[in-house]
Amino acid sequence: MGERRCEVVVVGGGVMGLTSARRLQRAGYRVTVVAEDLALETTSARAAAIWLPFKAEPRQRVGEWAHRTYRACRDLAREEAEAAGVRFVPLRRCSRQPLREPFWLRPGMPFRHLEPGELPPGYLHGWEAEVPFVHARLFLTWLLDGFRAAGGEVIRRRVAGLAEAAEAAGLGPEGIVVHCAGLGARETVGDRSMFPIRGQLVVVRPQRPLAHLVDDDEAAAPAYVLPRGDGEVILGGTAQAGDDREEADAAEREAILERCRSLLVPPGGGTGDPLERLHVVRSVVGLRPGRPEVRLETELGAAAGRRVVHNYGHGGSGFTVCWGCADEVVELVDGMVGES
Numbered sequence: 001m002g003e004r005r006c007e008v009v010v011v012g013g014g015v016m017g018l019t020s021a022r023r024l025q026r027a028g029y030r031v032t033v034v035a036e037d038l039a040l041e042t043t044s045a046r047a048a049a050i051w052l053p054f055k056a057e058p059r060q061r062v063g064e065w066a067h068r069t070y071r072a073c074r075d076l077a078r079e080e081a082e083a084a085g086v087r088f089v090p091l092r093r094c095s096r097q098p099l100r101e102p103f104w105l106r107p108g109m110p111f112r113h114l115e116p117g118e119l120p121p122g123y124l125h126g127w128e129a130e131v132p133f134v135h136a137r138l139f140l141t142w143l144l145d146g147f148r149a150a151g152g153e154v155i156r157r158r159v160a161g162l163a164e165a166a167e168a169a170g171l172g173p174e175g176i177v178v179h180c181a182g183l184g185a186r187e188t189v190g191d192r193s194m195f196p197i198r199g200q201l202v203v204v205r206p207q208r209p210l211a212h213l214v215d216d217d218e219a220a221a222p223a224y225v226l227p228r229g230d231g232e233v234i235l236g237g238t239a240q241a242g243d244d245r246e247e248a249d250a251a252e253r254e255a256i257l258e259r260c261r262s263l264l265v266p267p268g269g270g271t272g273d274p275l276e277r278l279h280v281v282r283s284v285v286g287l288r289p290g291r292p293e294v295r296l297e298t299e300l301g302a303a304a305g306r307r308v309v310h311n312y313g314h315g316g317s318g319f320t321v322c323w324g325c326a327d328e329v330v331e332l333v334d335g336m337v338g339e340s
Contacts, residue, residue: 007029007030007031007032007171007172007175007176008024008029008030008031008032008175008176008177008178008333009031009032009033009034009165009166009169009171009175009176009177009178010024010031010032010033010034010177010178010180011033011034011035011159011162011165011177011178011179011180011181011188012033012035012179012180012181012182012184012312013033013035013036013037013038013039013041013042013144013154014035014037014039014042014043014044014140014180014182014318015042015044015047015136015139015140015143015318015319015322016044016180016182016311016312016314016318016322016325016326017033017035017178017180017181018033018039018140018143018144018147019143019322019323019325019326020178020180020311020325020326020329020330021033021143021147021152021178022143022146022147022150022326023323023326023327023329023330024178024326024329024330024333025147025150025151025152027330027333027334029333030151031147031152031153032152032153032154032155032169032171033147033152033153033154033155034155034157034159034165034168034169035154035155035156035157036156036157036158036159036184038144038154038156039140039141039143039144040137040140040141042140042182043182043183043286043287043288043289044136044140044318044319045136045137045140046136046199046201046284046285046286047136047199047286047316047318047319048136048199048201048224048226048234048236048237049133049134049135049136049139049319050091050131050132050133050134050212050214050224050226050319051066051069051070051073051131051132051133051134051319051320052091052131052214052317052320053066053103053104053317053320053321054216054222054239054315054316054317054320055197055239055288055290055315055316055317056294056313056314056315056316056317056320056321057292057293057294057315058293058294059103061294061296062104062294062317062320062321063103063104064324065320065321065324065325065328066104066317066320066321066324067104067106067324068323068324068327069132069319069320069321069322069323069324070106070109070131070132072323072324073086073088073132073134073323074088074132077132080142083138083142084138084139084142085134085135085136085137085138085139085142086132086133086134086135086139087132087133087229088130088131088132088133089130089131089133089212089227090110090128090129090130090211090212091128091129091130091131091133091212091213091214092114092118092126092127092128092211092212092213092214093126093127093128093129093213093214093215093216094114094119094120094123094125094126094213094214094215094263095123095124095125095126095215095217096122096123096124096125096217097124097125097217098124098125099125099126099127101127102127102129105129109129109130110129110130111127111128111129111130112127112128113125113126113127114126114127114128117267117268118267119267120213120262120263120264120265120266120267121262121265121267121268121269122262123215132319133212133226133228133229134319135228135229135230136319139319153169155168155169159188160187160188161187161188161189161303162177162179162188162189162302162303162304162306162308163303163304163306165177165188165303166303166304166306167304171306173305173306175306176306176307176308176309176333176336176337177302177303177306177307177308177309178308178309178311178329178333179308179309179310179311179312180311180312181312182289182312182313182314183196183287183288183289183290185289185295185310185312185313189302189310191291191295191312191313193291193292193313194289194290194291194312194313195241195242195290195291196241196242196243196244196287196288196289196290197239197240197241197243197287197288197289197290197315197316198238198239198240198243198244198245198285198286198287198288199236199237199238199239199240199285199286199287199288199316200236200237200238200248200249200252200253200256200283200284200285201234201235201236201237201256201283201284202234202235202236202253202256202257202280202282202283202284203232203233203234203235203280203281203282203283203284204232204233204235204278204279204280204281205231205232205233205278205279205281206227206233206277206278206279207277207278208277209227210225210227210233210264211225211227212225212226212227213225213263213264214226215259215262215263219239220238220239220240220241221237221238221239221255221259222236222237222238222239223236223237223256223259223260223262223263224236224237224260224263225260225263225264232281233278235256235257235260236256236260237256238252238256239288239316241290244287245285246285246287247285248283248284248285253280253283257275257278257280260275261273261274261275288315288316288318289312289313289314289315289318290313290315291312291313291314291315293313294312294313294314294315294321294325295310295311295312295313296309296310296311296325296328296329296332297309297310297332298310298332298335298336307336309329309332309333309336311325311326311328311329
């Protein structure tokens with residue numbers, strides 16, 4: 001498709017900003033990214049990045065964005081799995097409570113309920129689904145490299161508002177700002193409904209293969225075991241709303257290991273400590289961009305008279321909904337251009 005007459009500035013260099021920028025490029029727009037932090041410096045780079053909606057509303061829209069992202073990841077896993085760091089894994093959700101079928105389940109998605117003999121001791125219910133699992137740092141690097149290779153410009157700058165970002169990029173009055181600042185929306189547009197959801201995880205190296213497991217019965221302290229395919233396994237985690245501490249906490253690291261211990265006991269039980277032969281590599285902390293609901297909508301005149309598409313507040317679901325939200329961003333930008 002040929003270049004459109006309208007230029008676009010994307011504010012934010014994390015997974016939401018970069019996927020939006022790439023989709024806009026594919027649609028024929030000239031795109032500039034303005035961000036203080038890019039790719040590997042963002043909260044996105046610290047994410048576990050398993051496809052599983054978490055801490056994001058409204059449920060119906062999140063389910064649709066997640067499904068569109070699922071399909072996009074299926075294409076990437078077939079065509080560019082190694083470069084993009086995207087693969088599909090059998091994820092098991094285990095619970096001590098009755099489980100309903102997940103709201104994001106769609107026809108054709110590999111899914112089954114677990115038999116009692118497949119569950120770790122103490123767990124009563126569970127399901128297994130084949131879902132995308134993203135190596136966050138590889139994926140973000142692939143996005144940024146692809147954006148630049150396609151002619152996209154990157155301006156590294158801390159901005160106080162969207163008008164300043166537009167001016168830094170030289171955006172004309174007919175241009176459009178796509179706002180993907182995540183938690184930074186508290187400053188860029190003064191959104192006081194935004195709040196941090198602190199997540200801490202532990203990266204380990206095991207001496208035996210591990211399954212992909214998750215138990216989020218405790219909303220503020222989910223447990224998950226996610227082998228990444230490069231020899232490292234992500235153990236998590238926390239989901240502490242309103243907590244903006246960015247340093248790792250030693251006591252929380254031990255609590256994470258303890259919660260994961262029960263997930264790692266093989267069905268039927270076992271002998272010895274399942275964590276005994278795990279080498280702890282590091283702890284990682286990220287602040288998820290919490291909001292009562294994702295903001296994905298248009299606003300007129302929010303950047304010194306320019307048109308704006310907001311795309312932020314995805315909680316712990318950034319990698320789960322990124323492509324679906326990016327597709328909707330393009331639809332909204334197209335609609336604005338069509339009205340010009």
